[in-house]
Amino acid sequence: MVDVLERPGQVEEHGHEEHHGPTGLLKWLTSTDHKVIGLSYTITSVIMLVIGGAFAEIVRAQLTSPNGHVVSLAQYNELFTMHGSVMIYLFAGPFAFGALANFIVPIQIGAPDMAFPRLNALSYWLYLTGSITMLSGFFVAGGAANFGWVAYAPLSNSANTPGAGADLWIGALLLTGFSAIFTGVNLCATIFYLRAPGMTMFRMPIFTWNLLITAILILLAFPVLTAGLIMLYCDRHFGTHIYSVVGGGVPVLWQHIFWFWGHPEVYILAIPFFGMVTEIIAVFSRRPVFGYKGMIFATISIGALSLGVWAHHMFTTGVVLLPFFSIMSLLIAVPTGIKFFNWIGTMWRGQVWFSTAMLMALGFLATFLIGGLTGIYLASPPLDFFTHDTYFVVAHFHSVVMALVLAGFGGLYYWGPKITGYMLNEPLGKIQFWFLFIGTQVLTLPQYLLGLDGMPRRVAIYPNSPQWKTLNVWSSVGAVMIGVSTIIFVVNLVYSWKRYPAGDNPWDGQTLEWFTTSPPPHHNFYRLPQIRSERPTWDYNHPEHRSLAHGHHEEPVHEEVPVA
């Protein structure tokens, strides 16, 4: 029985017969290697996290007093718009499907690279260009875009928001949108066509499965946004009246188009992080994913439902069919619940190892639970009327996205050794975790109370009430703690630089990426194990501990023949 497939004519002993291409800056500029591009994405998107976080700190500083004078009203509008835009368009999405997916997915399915390496490079360069385009809004007359990250028409038209900042914002979204679409194409093609022998669809790791669903959602949703943005640009500059009442247009059309992209986008952001958490929990509990297939069907149903819930952002417009969008939105709780019980089932009877990555995943569970439960309220139109556009909503989606940030850092601690070949410092990582986790709750819990007490979102000043001030100060304290946690992460990166060599499989990983070297060689694998389950590396390392479905009993692997 062959346990390992070796690449013909190219074995490890040939000396790292690496790609003799350019090195240094030229390598970074010209590379089509998914690992180099993935690393570029990772670094760029983490820089965007820091920039978007800095905007958030200024916003929170402004809100520490009812009549804050940290920034002007106009600057405040620019800052929260750019905070949201940078975090959603330039950090969360690209980090999820550009950074870790780019690096990990081909290795998890035993592929040598993405299906279209040059298209992959184009995706990255479009993303970088788009990011610079959006941020350059701060340097033009009139400042950056200031209509919120959702750019509702008619506030976003040329009469209400003149100036180049808004146009740069639209241009940036077109660029990053195409970047996302190309990545979506690339992920689909890679996952469908470049799987290693034996890697059937139902043996793919959950992370790869989730990225496949994400990629399909990207292909369905992003073109709609792109079309909507082009129409917005035409309204601003070419005299069309698609979103303006004056010429017979319909402002609400923008909301339909935006949220038809925007709600799948929420899951485009979330599903990759669900995948990261699933992998982390399985590895650090030393168990198979409890309901592997149930998990996949849950992800598919989340993806499918997410295409039919966009108007729950529009309940208060009064022009959408409330019950349909309400039940569709409520139903998303079911597959999300299935995921939660699967995560718990995976830990159940395991050996839960509290590494930094696992702590981050557990922090994700707790934070996402809060964000998920408060989301159920918002799926009910009467309760949405009550809380819409108040800080309750702000708190809800910050619970959700901060859960994703926790998961993302978990992903970095988990896969960092594979990407760089070196571990990060664990005690520093745990300190970072506690700052991030507690900071998130201190940030959001006062915001829930503020929202219930009627504080609207996107206000630079608020009525002078001691209670609101206290709650806002606490929320800002949480924001500072999150900022500190990010600094600790940077310190950890510097401190751990090439300090702790990782080895190929530091966590006793289960999936294919842990079978190759850290970092993987050019084209990823010199040899592959036999793939007979969703855990080929585990099966190879622990042949006597294969996973068993409920009701089945361990069959002896090595039967000893008694000597007569």
Next chain:
Amino acid sequence: MEKPTLPPQGVTTPSHRRRRVWGVVALPLAALALAGCTVPSFGAKAGPTETSRSTYHLWQGFSIGAAIVGALVIVLILWAVVRYRRRSDEIPPQSQYHLPMEWTYTIVPILIVFGLFAATIVVENQVVANPKTDVTINVNAFQWGWKFTYPGTDAFVVGQTTQNPTMVMPVDTNVHINLTSTDVIHGFYVRAFNFSRYALPGIKNQFTFHAVATGTFDGQCTQICGLYHSLMFFRIQVVTPAKYQSWLASFTDAAAARAAAKATGQQTSSVVPSKSTSSHGAQ
């Protein structure tokens, strides 16, 4: 300010009957929610209108469900990480799948969701209903203020930013609101009414308030609408029908005075109390 006028206890009004129907639909949640006074508020308030109260009960029902589900999940997570924390390098059982359990945690949430949906529908139908109207008020939002006009009367109130224009409405009456916007989208949000609705350009949004208690309540624009979004305040003053009528009459008197002045050719615009910049409420 006078005491809130509440309907007498134990009397079956149509709204009570509606609530009883809801109780049959979504049994456990509604049963708890109906006993509103003994159930925690979970941070919300009942408010002075019929719909604010049913929204509040729905809030309580959802909160009870969320608390139970949340507590269950947290306990399971804590149990898993404490009981099954790593104690050795031994490889734990590699069991996977348990179909009965998987079906359970699929079906039970579906049932909960349909329970929540049923409760939602009952309250939603009440909130968006447009029953027979006694009073109509046209609300117009603009950058950055509000204009309240009362069709068929001379009354109107308009004010910008912190001038706090006040919409006066009678208690125990179906007040029909026509909400529009002249420029961008604004959010007509009254915290105490547990209610908000967008003011959209080109679309007339209609809904009904039925206050059951008097008082003055703060409102504010919730949808980002440009530079002074933070300052787009207004107030709603709920008064007795008698006070409402005398408030309306004050405008008629003023208009009559204006007409009389015009007839005699005098310039009296400075004499007549102008509502155009005041936060004038019922005195």
